[in-house]
Amino acid sequence: MRITRVLSASLLMLGLAVAPAAADSSPTPTDSASADGDAPTRAGTSFRTATEIEQGQTATASGSTGDYLYWSFPADSGQRPTVKATVKLPQTHATETWQIDVYDGLRRRQSCQYGSQTRTAAAGVADVELACTLRTVRAWSEAWANDPLPGTYYLRLTAVGVGTADLGLPVSTEVRVDSKDIGGSAAVDGSMAEPLVPGIAVKSEADEDSSRDASKDDSPVLSAIEPEDGWSSGWWSDRWVWTAIGGALAALAGVGGYALTRGSGRPSRVPPGA
Amino acid sequence: MITRKRLAAGVGALLAALTAGIAFPVAAAAGEPVGGSTPQVDLVLDVSGSMRTADIDGGTRMAAAKRAFNEVLDATPEEVQLGIRTLGADYPGNDRKTGCKDTAQLYPVSTLDRTEAKTAVATLSPTGWTPIGPALLKAAGDFAAGDGSKRIVLITDGEDTCAPLDPCEVAREISAKGVGLTIDTLGLVPSTKLSKQLSCIAEATGGTYTSVEHTDELTDKVNQLVDRAADPVVTPVATEGTDTCSTAPTLKSGLYTDREEFTQQRWYRVDVKPGQELRTSVSVAADRAVNPSYGVLLRAVTVHGREIVRGEAAGNGRTDVISSGLRYPKPESDEDDAPAETVCLQVTNSFSAGTGVKTTPGLPLELTVDVVDGPSKASDVASFGLGRGWWLLGVLILAGFVAGLLWGWVSRWRVAVWRTN
Numbered sequence: 202m203r204i205t206r207v208l209s210a211s212l213l214m215l216g217l218a219v220a221p222a223a224a225d226s227s228p229t230p231t232d233s234a235s236a237d238g239d240a241p242t243r244a245g246t247s248f249r250t251a252t253e254i255e256q257g258q259t260a261t262a263s264g265s266t267g268d269y270l271y272w273s274f275p276a277d278s279g280q281r282p283t284v285k286a287t288v289k290l291p292q293t294h295a296t297e298t299w300q301i302d303v304y305d306g307l308r309r310r311q312s313c314q315y316g317s318q319t320r321t322a323a324a325g326v327a328d329v330e331l332a333c334t335l336r337t338v339r340a341w342s343e344a345w346a347n348d349p350l351p352g353t354y355y356l357r358l359t360a361v362g363v364g365t366a367d368l369g370l371p372v373s374t375e376v377r378v379d380s381k382d383i384g385g386s387a388a389v390d391g392s393m394a395e396p397l398v399p400g401i402a403v404k405s406e407a408d409e410d411s412s413r414d415a416s417k418d419d420s421p422v423l424s425a426i427e428p429e430d431g432w433s434s435g436w437w438s439d440r441w442v443w444t445a446i447g448g449a450l451a452a453l454a455g456v457g458g459y460a461l462t463r464g465s466g467r468p469s470r471v472p473p474g475a
Numbered sequence: 476m477i478t479r480k481r482l483a484a485g486v487g488a489l490l491a492a493l494t495a496g497i498a499f500p501v502a503a504a505a506g507e508p509v510g511g512s513t514p515q516v517d518l519v520l521d522v523s524g525s526m527r528t529a530d531i532d533g534g535t536r537m538a539a540a541k542r543a544f545n546e547v548l549d550a551t552p553e554e555v556q557l558g559i560r561t562l563g564a565d566y567p568g569n570d571r572k573t574g575c576k577d578t579a580q581l582y583p584v585s586t587l588d589r590t591e592a593k594t595a596v597a598t599l600s601p602t603g604w605t606p607i608g609p610a611l612l613k614a615a616g617d618f619a620a621g622d623g624s625k626r627i628v629l630i631t632d633g634e635d636t637c638a639p640l641d642p643c644e645v646a647r648e649i650s651a652k653g654v655g656l657t658i659d660t661l662g663l664v665p666s667t668k669l670s671k672q673l674s675c676i677a678e679a680t681g682g683t684y685t686s687v688e689h690t691d692e693l694t695d696k697v698n699q700l701v702d703r704a705a706d707p708v709v710t711p712v713a714t715e716g717t718d719t720c721s722t723a724p725t726l727k728s729g730l731y732t733d734r735e736e737f738t739q740q741r742w743y744r745v746d747v748k749p750g751q752e753l754r755t756s757v758s759v760a761a762d763r764a765v766n767p768s769y770g771v772l773l774r775a776v777t778v779h780g781r782e783i784v785r786g787e788a789a790g791n792g793r794t795d796v797i798s799s800g801l802r803y804p805k806p807e808s809d810e811d812d813a814p815a816e817t818v819c820l821q822v823t824n825s826f827s828a829g830t831g832v833k834t835t836p837g838l839p840l841e842l843t844v845d846v847v848d849g850p851s852k853a854s855d856v857a858s859f860g861l862g863r864g865w866w867l868l869g870v871l872i873l874a875g876f877v878a879g880l881l882w883g884w885v886s887r888w889r890v891a892v893w894r895t896n
Contacts, residue, residue, distance in 0.1 A: 243699065247681055248758060248798070249730070249841070250708050263695070265685040267674055269795040307800025308756040308843075310788055341853050344784050344802045361792045368670045369662060369686030385863050391853030399756065400709065402728035402845040421707035423730060423843065440861035447868050451875030458879025462887055 244270035244358075244374070248308060248399075251355055253426050256282070259377045266290075266297065267368040270358045272376055275396075275428045278340035278351045278435055279387050280380040283316065286331045286358050287375045294370060295324050298362030301331045306352035306397030306424070311335050319361065331358075337383045340435045341391030351432060352397025353424045388438030396432050399423045512623040514704040515556045515584050517614045518544070518697070521631035521663075523563035526601035528632070528664075532690050536632050536663045537601050543693040544596045548589050550698050552705045558584030558617050559592065562610035562631075563603035574604035575637035584617050605633045608640040611676075615649040615656065622710040625656045626682075628700050630693070632663035634672045642672065644833060646679040647762055651734060651836035655710050657682045659700050664688055679762045681795065681839075711841060716741030720778060720819035726844050734837035735759060741822045745844055746815040749808035754845040756786070756800030757822050759838050764829035771797045774821045783818065789825070797824070804849040 244262035245251040251271035254260040264270050276282045286301050300319040303311045316332030335349055342348035358374060360367075395401050400423030407420060520540060531539040544559075551557050559582040566577040581599075582592045611627065618625045635642045650656050659682040660673035670686060677684040683700075687693045711732035717723045723742040735741050747753045757773045770789035776782050786799035805816060822842070828834050854860070 243703070246683060246703075247796070249711075250703070250706065263699070265683060268683045304798065305800075306756075307754060307786070307802065308758055308798035309786060309800050310790075310798075340858070341850055344804055347786075359793070359795070361794075363793070365667050365671050365674075368674045369665065369684045371685065371692060385858075388858035388861075388863075389853065390855045390858050390860065391851055393850045394752070394848035397754070399754075399843050399845065400730065402754075402847045403730075405847075406728065421709050423709050436859070438858045438861070440858055440863045443863040443867060444861045447862065447871035450868060451871040451878075454872040454875035455879035455882070458876040458881075459883040460879075462880055462883025 241272075244272055247271060248304075248355055249423065251424075253424070254376070254378065255429065256378045256380055259375060261373065261375050263371060263373045265368075266294070266360050266363055266370045266372055268359065270374060272356045272358075273353050273424060273426060274356065274378045275426045276335075276338050276349070276351065276354050276378075276380060277396075277428050277433050278338050278392075279383050279433070279438075281335060281337045281383050281387075282354065282378055282380040283332065283334045284356055285377050285379075286356075288329045288331070288358070289373045289375075290322060290326065290328060291370045291372065293325065294322075294367050295364045296362075297322050297329075297360050297364075297367060299329045299331060300359060300361045301333055302357045303333055303335060304355040304357065305347075305349060306354070306399050308355065308399075309347050311347075311349055311354070321362065337387045339387065339389050341389055341393060350393060350397045352393075353399060353426045385439035385443070388440055392435040398426060512707075512710070513554060513556050513621060514624045514626070514706075515558070515618050515621070516626045516628060516701055516704045517558045517560055517584055517617050518547075519560045519562060519610055519614050519627055519629045520544070520581075520599070521563060521605055521607075521629075521633070522561045522599050522601055523603055523605040523631075523633060523636075524567075524601055525605075525633045526663075530664055531688065531693075534690075535601075537599070539663070539690040539693060540630060541596055541599070542690055543697060545593055546694045547697045547701060548587065548592050548596075551587055551589075551701055555587070555701060555705050556584050556619075557587045557592070557701070558582055559595065560610060560614050560617060561599065562606050564599060566603045568603075571604070571637070575606040575609060577603050578606055578610040578613050580613075580617060584619065604636050605631060606637045607631060607635040607672075607676075608637055608642040608645045611642060611645050611649060611658065615653065618653075618656075622655065624704055624706075624708060624710070625653065626700065626704040627656070627658045628661065628697060629658060629673070629676065630661045630663065630697075631669075631673070632665070634666075634669045643675040643679055643763070646676045647833075647836065650680040650762070650839070656680060660684045661693065661696060662686045663693070675764075678795070681760060681762070714743070714842075716743050716822065718742065720744060720776065720821075723819065725817075726842070728845050729843075731842040731844065733840045733842065735822065735824060735840045736837035737824070737826055737828055737834050739823075739837065741840065743820045743822075743842065743844075745818050745820060745846065747803065747805045747818050747846060748815040749805050749813045750849050752802060752804040752847050752849040753818055754800070754802050754843075754847065755820060756798060756843045757820075758796045758798035758841045759822075759824045759826065760796045760841070761794055761826060762839055763832050765832075766827045766829055767791045768825075769794070769797055769827070770825040771799050772821075772823045772825075773799050773801055775801055775803050776819045776821060778817050778819060797826075800843075806852075807849070 240258045241252045241260045251273040298321040313333035315334045318333045322329045338349045404422045526537040529535045562578045581595050614627050658680040660677045662669050662673045665686045674684040711730040714731045720742045723744045725744045759771050768791045773786040784801050786801035788799040
């Protein structure tokens with residue numbers, strides 16, 4: 202009797218315990234984003250003029266060797282963005298070194314965890330492929346840290362080592378940003394009141410004004426970037442599931458422990474017929 | 476890319492036109508004076524003798540340029556005001572002094588009349604010298620006042636023949652005078668020396684340099700540059716930082732530009748109310764040859780000189796700009812109407828000029844300031860203090876089990892005590 206009860210309780214526990222693991226092991230790369238049909242075909246030349254792209258879009262641009270090409274993309278909390286860039290070099294060229302740099306909404310350079318951020322192409326090589334995986338974007342961090350925060354990210358692609366003879370030669374470039382959803386393990390407490398989007402204060406002032414003065418809407422903003430489904434509010438994470446299941450299991454284990462002490466039927470020390 | 480709310484603007488324009496009873500051009504309806512934020516482009520074409528060389532797709536360089544211009548004039552967006560300036564078009568002689576003044580406005584920067592502009596281009600024939608510096612100086616004067624983007628597109632096949640006026644320095648100076656002026660350069664079948672000079676001009680103003688060997692490359696590139704000018708961008712506001720906080724200008728949220736010389740420091744002030752967060756970033760551009768190691772430091776300091784937070788960046792190698800930023804969330808105050816705190820921002824750079832490079836005007840500095848609501852403070856490292864993982868489950872199960880056992884024993888003991896009594 203006791204054995205079956207304990208067994209069924211432990212089976213139940215096992216079943217419940219598998220659930221968060223299943224919920225956990227589903228990394229969802231965000232490549233289902235919009236079709237590439239409307240992907241941007243040019244790049245900006247400064248932070249101010251950076252071309253906005255979506256994650257999962259393959260943006261292309263033609264430029265010249267020596268240009269500083271800028272794009273910007275949104276990244277939200279819990280994401281770990283990976284930036285990839287391909288540069289198709291002209292048929293004849295000397296040795297060139299290309300590099301991608303990623304900056305956050307405050308124009309602070311962000312480090313790459315993996316990926317070859319800088320690559321040197323030997324003379325005559327047809328293309329260079331660069332990649333950079335950022336750290337996971339956190340919902341909040343202290344003001345003194347430069348952890349990646351939700352908001353605009355800038356991507357700069359340029360030739361850092363180039364001979365004078367190669368300056369100005371036409372190149373075509375392709376960039377793409379995908380991100381891995383890291384999930385609850387990266388869920389931190391706190392949240393930003395506004396995402397780290399440059400010019401957001403100016404934009405919200407303009408929005409307030411626009412109720413009075415519709416023409417103000419026309420003014421350009423530094424960055425109008427937003428993920429397709431908006432910025433996450435940041436309260437949900439799979440920590441809720443883990444904690445709730447933990448609570449339930451604790452309750453079950455409590456019942457189990459209680460049942461063990463009760464034994465089956467009457468307590469043994471009670472004399473029969475008492 | 477900057478998105479515009481065209482629909483709203485259109486409705487606004489319609490309403491304005493209806494109420495005034497006049498058909499406004501859209502720019503005027505947007506509440507700005509004509510020419511206010513209209514993008515302006517000045518194409519500067521080299522018509523020097525060397526343009527006669529027949530090495531672009533079998534035709535002369537001049538023919539290629541003319542064909543490209545015709546296509547560009549057809550494709551120019553409505554909102555762009557376009558002008559054409561020539562250099563070396565009129566004086567065929569050998570007198571350097573006269574030859575170096577030879578630059579003329581072929582078509583003024585204005586709303587484009589395609590036929591007229593095309594006719595003007597058709598009359599050109601390769602003639603004289605290559606006075607790039609003087610032509611750029613004049614081209615800067617071609618633009619109407621206004622805060623729209625201004626772009627000079629220089630198309631040439633030979634380096635400047637009018638030394639000692641260095642076109643690179645000219646470019647730096649005209650970009651220091653006006654806000655938002657960019658010079659893009661295109662070299663037709665360039666030599667190494669020309670590449671060097673043209674990329675120097677481009678980098679002095681944050682523009683681009685392209686070398687061109689085919690007509691369609693020329694057409695594509697000029698079209699791309701004209702389109703780029705048509706993209707609406709935020710125009711920075713010129714400000715001038717000082718060398719101490721007490722005299723510094725007070726900035727509100729927005730985008731600012733300034734100049735900072737080598738080894739100079741610039742101070743600005745920003746008012747931050749309790750519960751607000753100051754976000755600011757600074758970028759200092761290397762618009763001339765600088766030594767390979769450089770850096771920028773942005774500090775937020777209280778009026779009493781205590782450092783609150785800093786942003787710093789360093790780098791080496793070829794770069795257009797070095798940038799850093801900082802956040803300062805000011806905690807909520809218990810008092811009602813607590814006064815705003817004045818935060819002093821100090822910008823310093825550690826660029827050093829390459830040999831023989833002029834140190835004036837200062838390096839272009841761009842500053843963004845955003846004062847927004849502060850973030851909610853974190854009370855735990857984990858989201859809402861919740862737990863996660865197998866250790867958590869294990870601990871909870873163990874704790875629950877022990878609690879159950881204890882509860883069971885306690886209740887058994889109580890029953891036993893009750894029964895014996």
